[in-house]
Amino acid sequence: MTIPDLLLAAAVFVLATVALGMVRILRGPAAADRMMAAQLFGTGGIAALLLLGVATEANAVLDVALVLALLAAFASVAFVQGASHPDGDDSKETHSE
């Protein structure tokens, strides 16, 4: 088995694993559990992307992973904030006057 093959296999494995973790988003029960599964999916997706890209010698994949990492960081924090303070809401403020 050559190294690219092994990297591809590892990409499939990681993807399948984190996909399994998506069950936790469905089941919950708490908001924190859903967030954790989403976070794991993001990290696993980035790992799979890197493995896939290096295996097929698609060099631009590093840039894609970099952008994903930046935006996933923001998205997961925005998500946690939005979920843990449901009142992260400006429109209510203007309403209550």
Place this chain on the structure above:
Amino acid sequence: MISTTTLFGLSSVILVGLGLFGLIVNPQPLRKILAFNLLGSGVFLLFGVIARRGAGAGLNSDPVPQALVITGLVVAFAATALAVALLLRLFQETGQAITLDTEDPSIHAPARSNDP
């Protein structure tokens, strides 16, 4: 043996169907916007498949459909932003996330407006 392009081509048309179904059936406006984006991504993917099939002259993929998809993604984002802003404004006015075809009399009542 099925080829990569056929595989992704078929999944793109399934995505179009799924997005269309969600757009029609789901009553919540935000979910409709989401479904619309799903539909759009299916169309973009189909473009990607066509680009991949047009590989040649040393390129792995035809750049013209790729450029069209990049254009499309930006326009889709702009449209989504406008739709979300409309929806939030509607909520601000009525306190309800309504659908367009609702025959509820309360939403036609003069809403508490922010305008002076």
Place this chain on the structure above:
Amino acid sequence: MTLALAVDIGLTLLVLAVACWTLAVRDTFTSVIGFVAYGLLLALIWVRLAAPDVALTEAAMGSGLTGLLLLGAAARLQNAKNISAPPGLALRWVAGVLCALVSAGLAAMVLLLPDPAPTLAPAVVAHLPATGLGNPVTGVLLAYRAIDTLLEAVVLLPALLGVWSLAADRDWGGAPRLRYHRPDGALTLLAQVLPPFGIIVGIYLCWNGADQPGGAFQGGAVLAAMWALILTAGLAEAPPVSRRWLRWLLVAGSAVFLVIGLAGIGFADAFLAYPAGYAKPLILTIELVLTLSIAVALGLLIAGPPTRTPS
């Protein structure tokens, strides 16, 4: 080869499962998470389709910025009452059958695509040296189909005007607000550490776009996300929409593009044509200004209509 096919089949199954789940799940917030995960998978598929430029755009715009926009909307709509009921079972069936028919029609088209596939790749490759660019997709975007790209940059402005026009009369001239209620230490830290990385990546993508995958739209989207992060954390305030410099910044990209395009009528015999030998510097100038304008426009699209803080 079969292993690569296994990757593709796995990706296909996963993306379809996540799409179904995004549509079917009850809670809107969870559905938006599904959408962000879906975007990540799509970026993987674009890499598999040998389209890294599109993968970058998908990661930055399709999944990233759209995800942020929808997350914000879902958080604000959490206590919205939904007064309309889902359609009845019969209507669902009709819709399902119709959508299946649409899919089947398209699937037939996919299976009957002409072979060998028509392609413009040789034409692009043949003319790419004239532009001095190394990335064929940037070549198409800024040279061969520049009119598309010009209109695409312009279309962000009416969208932004549309969003702004949704402000109540008394809010006009105020600044958009993206801040969450309670400022949070962790969020503040993230907004202090992440943007320097992000700004470097954004500039790198724009600069790199001439020869490698990347470009104005990808770079601009990353910069916009970083700006939105700073605004969300409350480390800076968005400028009031009536500021003159802000409006100049918004139109600068399209204006420079248009001026260079019009100059092309005189110097190169066609609208949006570049004089021989000057193509690359002109394209880089356009890309640079365009990146800034796009970043500002996308950031303001996320921030939403202007408001005035009740004082």
Place this chain on the structure above:
Amino acid sequence: MSIALGLFTIFAVVAGAFFFLAGTVGLLRFPDPLTRLHALTKADNLGLGLVVIGLLPQVAWPLGAIKLIAIWLIVLFAATTVSQLMARAARDGGPPV
């Protein structure tokens, strides 16, 4: 030399994939949010970290390596921030989303 680097890649990537599996299993099987968070951080930090380290010899030097490490650092930093928020949400026992 290249054989040694290849073996190093294989070892690190397999170990990374294992940590993703461990993280997912923990996320699915552990009884309460805080232990699940513990499992998640293993996948985030060690799983992606080992994959990144394993891929280092396979990418262009130095730009590719810098990008890889930057990706890991960004994900690590985001994971740290998000874990903090999630642990707080789990402790406060916030309402299920």
